Amino acid sequence: MIDTVRMNLFAGKGGNGCVSFLHEKFNPKGGPNGGDGGHGGDIIIESDNSLNTLLHLKFNSTIYGINGQHGKGKEQRGSNAKDTTIYAPLGTVIWKMNSDGVKTFVADLDQDKKVLVAKGGLGGWGNQRFVSSTNQEPLLAQTGEKGEETVLFLELKLLADVGLLAKPNAGKSTFISRSTKAKPKIADYQFTTLEPVLGVVEYGNNSFVMMEIPGLIEGANEGVGLGFQFLRHAERARFYVHLIDGLSENHLKDWEMINNEIKQFDESMAKKPQILAVTKMDVTEVNEYKDMIFEVLKERIEEHNDDLVVDETVREIMNKIHFISSVSGEGLNSLIGDCNRLLELMPKETEQYEFDENYFPPVETVPVITELEDGVFVVNSKRLERLTSMSDMEDHRVAIQIWSEMIKMGISKHLEESGIQPGDVIKIGNAEMEWI
Ligand SMILES: Nc1nc2c(ncn2[C@@H]2O[C@H](COP(=O)(O)OP(=O)(O)OP(=O)(O)O)[C@@H](O)[C@H]2O)c(=O)[nH]1
Ligand SMILES: [Mg+2]
Missing domain, CATH: 3.40.50.300 (P-loop containing nucleotide triphosphate hydrolases)
Structure with a gap:
């Protein structure tokens, strides 16, 4: 009988935002209208009382969620991806396997339940989101956020009175x-x-x-x-x-x-x-x-x-x-x-497991800045990376716009506090910029 299974889950990636401008016959230089990407699909585990083993998951233990669609011009938002549902028997206990090998409790399907186990990534913003009084021609868009990746351990403990x-x-x-x-x-x-x-x-x-x-x-x-x-x-x-x-x-x-x-x-x-x-x-x-x-x-x-x-x-x-x-x-x-x-x-008591509050990592607040070597600073910010990875950093207009986003996010301030000097290099994912 298959009553334990280890699963690798990859929730759907968000769709990319789009850089686009309105082009109309009588309005050749219209405003930005690049739509946002749709959200990536979540992965959900749902109890199914017609099942009584985990066999169906044993040979199907890697699950990919559906990706969100990319945004398009004319303010067309990419559609959100549908969720992916995994069915498991009543009595299945779900644990998350952490990278240090420690298991943390996620949920107990001791009754009919649906549990979100891997969150899909957010859709990226299209360029229309970056319009401001000082920036009428935004050239930036975000890539969709990566979906959550997680390794789970499912353990079936049949329920009987x-x-x-x-x-x-x-x-x-x-x-x-x-x-x-x-x-x-x-x-x-x-x-x-x-x-x-x-x-x-x-x-x-x-x-x-x-x-x-x-x-x-x-x-x-x-x-x-x-x-x-x-x-x-x-x-x-x-x-x-x-x-x-x-x-x-x-x-x-x-x-x-x-x-x-x-x-x-x-x-x-x-x-x-x-x-x-x-x-x-x-x-x-x-x-x-x-x-x-x-x-x-x-x-x-x-x-x-x-x-x-x-x-x-x-x-x-x-x-x-x-x-x-x-x-x-x-x-x-x-x-x-x-x-x-x-x-x-006898009262019907259910086993109490302690839920791990940190199951979903907290939303990024302060990016981590490290000085790699003399004069090279690495900015570890997923949010900023999602902006730079889709942008043409060679274009100085783009660089300036990224710059102002860094100011808004408070990253410039952190860089200054870390002792950055003009001429130093900032690395954001695969992109590089010079500090001026
Ligand atoms: N005469 C008699 N034989 C019984 C009774 N209950 C079980 N048996 C016999 O005992 C043997 C074992 O019965 P099972 O019900 O298969 O026993 P079990 O405990 O389920 O055995 P395992 O599944 O092998 O652990 C069989 O030959 C049954 O026919 C009973 O009440 N009277
Ligand atoms: Mg028997």
């Missing part, structure tokens, strides 16, 4: 197929179920989602068997039904093993309530030992439950031991009924 915990072959699939419409494969060997199975249990007017994860064996938390990679899915269940194979040689040992594994995997999982059920009660030799199994488990279960912080009614449900048969149907109603009671007692 109740998780089934058990060793392989304990009867999970048989139980889920008897209680829901799910039809998992059932067979008399271990690891028949290789992927989580979800089923909806109908109970009176209520319904809830039950999930089987592949059976757990000793060492599952360290990756033995299949358990480990699927425990993350069980992590979000509100509580568990712990099934013990009636045919087991040591019921208590099985129970201890499972609890030990989940505790090692995630402390908070071990603290969630469990309803206990022993399976295969229709088998004569299991049924014969029913009382003995009860005696063996009872004390230890109560002791374990005493350590959990739960209210009295919850504890009472947890202390009960169900004996069921998914073949004869014995005990199933009572077990499902207790699941339903427990769900009503």
